[in-house]
Amino acid sequence: MAGHWQPGLLDPEQPGGLVLAHHRQHFLSDANGLLFPREWLKQQELPVIAEHGLGHFGGEPLYLLELQGKAELPGCHWQGLRQVMLEGDAALFQMLGFAAQIGTWASDNRFCGSCATAMLQVPGERAMQCPACNLRHYPRLSPSMIVLVTRGDEVLLARSPRFVSGVYSTLAGFVEPGESVEQCVAREVREEVGVEVCNIRYQGSQNWPFPHSLMLGFHADYAGGEIVLQEEEIEDAGWFSIHALPPLPASRSIARYLIDCYVARRLGGAEPVLPD
Numbered sequence: 001m002a003g004h005w006q007p008g009l010l011d012p013e014q015p016g017g018l019v020l021a022h023h024r025q026h027f028l029s030d031a032n033g034l035l036f037p038r039e040w041l042k043q044q045e046l047p048v049i050a051e052h053g054l055g056h057f058g059g060e061p062l063y064l065l066e067l068q069g070k071a072e073l074p075g076c077h078w079q080g081l082r083q084v085m086l087e088g089d090a091a092l093f094q095m096l097g098f099a100a101q102i103g104t105w106a107s108d109n110r111f112c113g114s115c116a117t118a119m120l121q122v123p124g125e126r127a128m129q130c131p132a133c134n135l136r137h138y139p140r141l142s143p144s145m146i147v148l149v150t151r152g153d154e155v156l157l158a159r160s161p162r163f164v165s166g167v168y169s170t171l172a173g174f175v176e177p178g179e180s181v182e183q184c185v186a187r188e189v190r191e192e193v194g195v196e197v198c199n200i201r202y203q204g205s206q207n208w209p210f211p212h213s214l215m216l217g218f219h220a221d222y223a224g225g226e227i228v229l230q231e232e233e234i235e236d237a238g239w240f241s242i243h244a245l246p247p248l249p250a251s252r253s254i255a256r257y258l259i260d261c262y263v264a265r266r267l268g269g270a271e272p273v274l275p276d
Helices: 038-042 081-087 090-108 181-193 254-267
Strands: 005-007 018-023 026-029 048-057 060-067 077-080 142-151 154-159 171-174 196-208 213-224 236-241
Touching: 005 090, 018 038, 018 090, 026 081, 026 090, 038 060, 048 090, 060 090, 077 081, 081 090, 142 181, 142 196, 142 254, 154 181, 154 254, 171 181, 181 196, 181 213, 196 254, 213 254
Parallel strands: 018 060, 142 213
Antiparallel strands: 005 048, 018 026, 026 077, 048 060, 142 154, 142 171, 154 236, 196 213
């Protein structure tokens, strides 16, 4: 599904265009892909929570139907966002990631958190507003850090019980109120594997729509300590030689970028490009 993706505000009251149907990180799909003629899909008996204009894909107006559940339509199936990421279509993943975040936001903010009144879309703005108390909600981003800890030719990698079997990755965690991202790096590494780090430096960021994170990537040097696992979070962790790495995360992830970048620097190879 090739096409140029351009986010933008569209009025759901306008007819025509294409539409995506989303529920909890999954999109409705058929033999022609994930995009449906909008007017046709809206005529189907779907449990629609909200409709939002997303922008343009391949020059066509694009909208989103956020659904209450995974409705079944003849000839259709549901496709997960992670599977799209693994298939490597960058433009499609970028567009679907944006759509998933808007859909999650729309689903989570149907009612005012202050007075429980049904929320309304703000015309011309990506916002939901309570007509009773005027509370506004904007699409949520949760800042989180991800860090590669190194000592010479060794990298510290770990695996969570949630990972694909055998895969090891970098450490990550959400920024807590009152701390800087660098403080979060040191705290999360200490909590998850019992190791101290130093020389923390920023490497780059990546939108991570699972469901609404902004991943801030760092590289840090080992400063001391022995690995002690935070058992409820970490299944295994260890130091791995850059010459004998375990199975790693998907190539489009910032975790893989941090690892590949360090390996390239140590071995004098070409550095990878940070994925969009």
